Amino acid sequence: MxxxxxxxxxxxxxxxxxxxxxxxxxxxxxxxxxxxxxxxxxxxxxxxxxxxxxxxxxxxxxxxxxxxxxxxxxxxxxxxxxxxxxxxxxxxxxxxxxxxxxxxxxxxxxxxxxxxxxxxxxxxxxxxxxxxxxLPKLPTYAAELAASTTQIHAHDYRNPGQLQDGPVLVVGAGNSGADIALELAGTHQVLLSGRDPGQVPWRVERRPAHFFVPAISFLFRHLLTVRTPIGRKIRPNVLAHGSPRIRVKSADLAAAGVQRVARTTGVREGQPVLADGTTPKVANVVWCTGFRxxxxxxxxxxxxxxxxxxxxxxxxxxxxxxxxxxxxxxxxxxxxxxxxxxxxxxxxxxxxxxxxxxxxxxxxxxxxxxxxx
CATH class of the missing domain: 3.50.50.60 (FAD/NAD(P)-binding domain)
Structure with missing residues (x-):
C-alpha cells in the first residue's frame, strides 16, 4: 500500500x-x-x-x-x-x-x-x-413480489428487451418513470403508478421554451436558494419528491396507452397492491422510486x-x-x-x-x- x-x-x-x-x-x-x-x-x-x-x-x-x-x-x-x-x-x-x-x-x-x-x-x-x-431506493415489500415477476430499478433499466412479455407496472411517475413508461408502451401494456408531480406547462422542444427556459434557469439559480424565504420553504419538498415532469406530458402518456393507476402500497400474494385496493396482474415491475x-x-x-x-x-x-x-x-x-x-x-x-x-x-x-x- x-x-x-x-x-x-x-x-x-x-x-x-x-x-x-x-x-x-x-x-x-x-x-x-x-x-x-x-x-x-x-x-x-x-x-x-x-x-x-x-x-x-x-x-x-x-x-x-x-x-x-x-x-x-x-x-x-x-x-x-x-x-x-x-x-x-x-x-x-x-x-x-x-x-x-x-x-x-x-x-x-x-x-x-x-x-x-x-x-x-x-x-x-x-x-x-x-x-x-x-443508491437505488426500493420499498421493503419489493422482496415479496412473486419470483415469476421481473422487477428492475431504473438504475439498472436499459431498454424494453430486459422485460418479459406481459403487462408492466412502472412505480413512480416523475421524469424517469414517465420517460420509461412512454418507451415501454411501444412493446407492452403499461400501468403507471404514483403521485402526479405535475409538469412544466410548455414543450421543451418548441420555440416558446427559448423564452421560458432561461427565465426558469434564472429563477432557480438566484431566487430558489437557501438564502430566500421561498427557497427555504420549497427545499424540503424538492428533497422529498423531486421536480415536476419536464419532457413527457400527461397527454403523451394517455396517447401512448399508458394507464394511470393509484399509488403502489404493498404486495399481496405475490402481486402489487394499489392504494385503491386493486391488485393488477402484471408480469413486470419497474421501480422508478428514486435514489438515496x-x-x-x-x-x-x-x-x-x-x-x-x-x-x-x-x-x-x-x-x-x-x-x-x-x-x-x-x-x-x-x-x-x-x-x-x-x-x-x-x-x-x-x-x-x-x-x-x-x-x-x-x-x-x-x-x-x-x-x-
Whole structure:
C-alpha cells in the first residue's frame, strides 16, 4: 500500500468533479480527481439507452467550454458522456479512472482517502463530488413480489428487451418513470403508478421554451436558494419528491396507452397492491422510486439526523478543508444540475484557496490558460 501526499483530492469525476477541477487548475493548485468508472462519463453511459438530457445543449456546458452542437438540441446519454470525457482531456485534468474510494477519514490534521486499489491519499482538502443519486431506493415489500415477476430499478433499466412479455407496472411517475413508461408502451401494456408531480406547462422542444427556459434557469439559480424565504420553504419538498415532469406530458402518456393507476402500497400474494385496493396482474415491475445518497464511506462527523452534511454552499465549517459539490438543492435549485455545478465549484474553490494559501504556479495546460478567452 503506497501513500501519496497532495493538496486536494476530488472524489468523483462527473460534471461536478470536473467543474471543480477546472477552477483548481486555473489557480495552479495541485490536485487529483478520483473516479470509479473506467472512462470519464461512465456514470452517464450506465443509464438507460434512450435517455436524453432534460436541459437543452445551451445549458449543458461546463466552465470554459460550451457544449457543442445546436443550442436547443437535447444531448443523448452517450453524447453527454463523450462531452465529459473530451472536457477532461481538453482541460488536461488529472482524472484517475478505475479508482473507487472506499473511505474518507482524518488523521493528524489531514484527510486520508483510501481506495480499493493499492494507494492511499493524504490531503489538506477533500471535495466530495461523488453524486447525490448513488443508491437505488426500493420499498421493503419489493422482496415479496412473486419470483415469476421481473422487477428492475431504473438504475439498472436499459431498454424494453430486459422485460418479459406481459403487462408492466412502472412505480413512480416523475421524469424517469414517465420517460420509461412512454418507451415501454411501444412493446407492452403499461400501468403507471404514483403521485402526479405535475409538469412544466410548455414543450421543451418548441420555440416558446427559448423564452421560458432561461427565465426558469434564472429563477432557480438566484431566487430558489437557501438564502430566500421561498427557497427555504420549497427545499424540503424538492428533497422529498423531486421536480415536476419536464419532457413527457400527461397527454403523451394517455396517447401512448399508458394507464394511470393509484399509488403502489404493498404486495399481496405475490402481486402489487394499489392504494385503491386493486391488485393488477402484471408480469413486470419497474421501480422508478428514486435514489438515496450513500455516505457510509465518509467516516467523518458531519451529518445530521437526516443524513445531510452540515454545510453551507458546500463548505463544512466543522471540518475545515472538507467540501461537497452537486448535492440536490445544496444551495439552490440548480446545485445538482449541469448548469449549476460550475457556480458551486467556483465558490468552493475560492474558499479552498483562501484557506490553503499557495503561490500559484504556472498552469501548464494551454487549454486552461485560454479558457477565459
Amino acid at each position: 503506497s501513500t501519496e501526499r497532495i493538496e486536494s483530492v476530488i472524489v468523483g469525476g462527473g460534471q461536478a468533479g470536473l467543474a471543480t477541477g477546472y477552477h483548481l487548475a486555473r489557480q495552479g493548485r495541485p490536485f487529483v480527481i478520483l473516479d470509479a468508472g473506467e472512462r470519464v462519463g461512465d456514470a452517464w453511459r450506465g443509464r438507460w439507452d434512450s435517455l436524453r438530457l432534460f436541459s437543452p445543449a445551451k445549458f449543458d456546458g461546463l466552465p470554459g467550454r460550451p457544449y457543442p452542437g445546436p443550442a436547443w438540441s437535447f444531448p443523448t446519454r452517450d453524447e453527454f458522456a463523450d462531452y465529459l470525457q473530451d472536457y477532461a482531456a481538453w482541460a488536461e485534468l488529472p482524472v484517475r479512472t478505475g479508482t473507487a474510494v472506499r473511505r474518507v477519514s482524518s488523521e493528524g490534521g489531514r484527510y486520508v482517502v483510501e481506495t480499493d486499489g493499492d494507494k492511499t491519499y493524504e490531503a489538506d482538502n477533500v471535495v466530495i463530488a461523488a453524486g447525490y443519486d448513488r 445518497p450513500d455516505t457510509s464511506w465518509i467516516d467523518l462527523p458531519v451529518f445530521d439526523t437526516d443524513g445531510e452534511p452540515a454545510q453551507y454552499r458546500g463548505v463544512v465549517d466543522s471540518q475545515p478543508g472538507l467540501y461537497f459539490i452537486g448535492r440536490l438543492f445544496q444551495y439552490s435549485m440548480v446545485s445538482s444540475m449541469i448548469q449549476g455545478v460550475g457556480d458551486e465549484a467556483e465558490y468552493v474553490v475560492r474558499h479552498l484557496a483562501a484557506r490553503t494559501p499557495a503561490q500559484p504556479r504556472p498552469v501548464t495546460p494551454s487549454a486552461v490558460n485560454s479558457a477565459g478567452s
